[in-house]
Amino acid sequence: MRPFEYTRAASPGEAGQMAAAPDARFIAGGTNLLDLMKLQIETPDALIDISRLDLAAIERTDDRGLRIGALVTNADLAADPDVRRHWPLLSRALLAGASGQLRNKATTGGNLLQRTRCGYFYEPSARCNKRMPGSGCDAMEGINRMNAILGGSSACIAVHPSDMAVAMRALDAEVETLSADGATRRIPLGDFYRLPGEDPSVETVLAPGELIVAVVLPPPHGGWQTYRKVRDRASYAFALVSVAAAVRLEDGLMRDVRLAFGGIGTMPWRDQRVELVLEGKAPSDKLFDEAARLLLQEARGHGHNDFKIPLTRRTLMAALRETTASFEEETSA
Known part of the structure; x- marks a missing residue:
């Protein structure tokens, strides 16, 4: 693992300002990022620890929807009585997604941002446009059993790994963010991710330093x-x-x-x-x-x-x- 600077953010606004620097990353549960750093697939110069921020609440909204803080763990979200009663699809997806140990650490925001598990992405000696743009894609002619059949391009067929995000996409979730300059926005999950196109290394519409603060679900589906x-x-x-x-x-x-x-x-x-x-x-x-x-x-x-x-x-x-x-x-x- 390469050396990096570690800083604990005192507020969401401070976290965004710190992470706006080149090659900085947010870290909360770290269940994906730390693995990638050990393999030197991710090599940030700075880690901004957001794990102590006040973003771990699950709250009903005025319109009977649900606001889920970015630091709510997958375990707590799956077990929440409101989620189990009114959004059972989300609870089931979370329970299908990982081991109990990982669910206790993985966060809502981090789950949305986890990176592909394509074997060629995880192998530094392989060609991977997602890891090194312009290098090629060994998955195209290699062992691609786990790869995508929809949404791919000539540059990438890496599949998105999240179970939680699939459920939230069906539930019309929106992602609430805070930018480094203090601006806020709500992004429908359908607009949050980018297709690989020619540059699959850019996976979301987030700007540098833009922090996920919550995910908002509309009122219960009722079906x-x-x-x-x-x-x-x-x-x-x-x-x-x-x-x-x-x-x-x-x-x-x-x-x-x-x-x-x-x-x-x-x-x-x-x-x-x-x-x-x-x-x-x-x-x-x-x-x-x-x-x-x-x-x-x-x-x-x-x-x-x-x-x-x-x-x-x-x-x-x-x-x-x-x-x-x-x-x-x-x-x-």
Whole structure:
């Protein structure tokens, strides 16, 4: 690990000013950043410790939504009674995301900013445009079983690793930030991440020194929610495919359909065209298959990850069956 300067910030504003310097990074739980520093994939000159800031509250908003502080741990968020009752999709995704030890340290803001687990990104001797722009992408012709089938470019097919972000994308979350100059903004999660394009090293729309202070959820969806994750083993494994689904049924028709996907995209993936195909229609396997075909219309496998295309179709259909069947059983009981 290379030498670096360590400073503990006394306030969010001070943290932003400190981190506006070149090659400075925020650190809270450090569950991803420290690993990357040990491998010298991340080599910051300065670490700004924000772990003692007052950003660890979970609060209801005036419109019955939820404001989640950036330093709320994944464990506390998953166990929060309001989250479990009104946003169960988020709780399930968090519990599927990592071991208990990691959930006790990982924070909400850090989870959104965790970097890809692509093996070529983690191997300093490999070509990786995300790690070293312009060097090439060894995943294209290499072992790419875990890589993306949607949202990739000729420069990068690294998949986004977060389970929490997939659930929050389905729940229409917004990211609240504080800039180094004191300005604040709210960024819809759908606008927060960038597709890789020609420069996959730039992953979000955050400016230097811009600090995530909270994530805001709108009022509860009110329908049936599920998070289905397919992985290589039952514990502590990243998704091959995951589906976050939230659906309301009214008079036998699907309403307010929300779907987001993990394990298949270069960012937490949501295609609202797929939701519109389902909106206002009676659930059926034929309809679910139509939605899956639309989702995967532009999907591209790269050899080892070709299996993700049929697996995504089956996982989406299973998630939709689960949400609609469970809701019908509940309402008829």
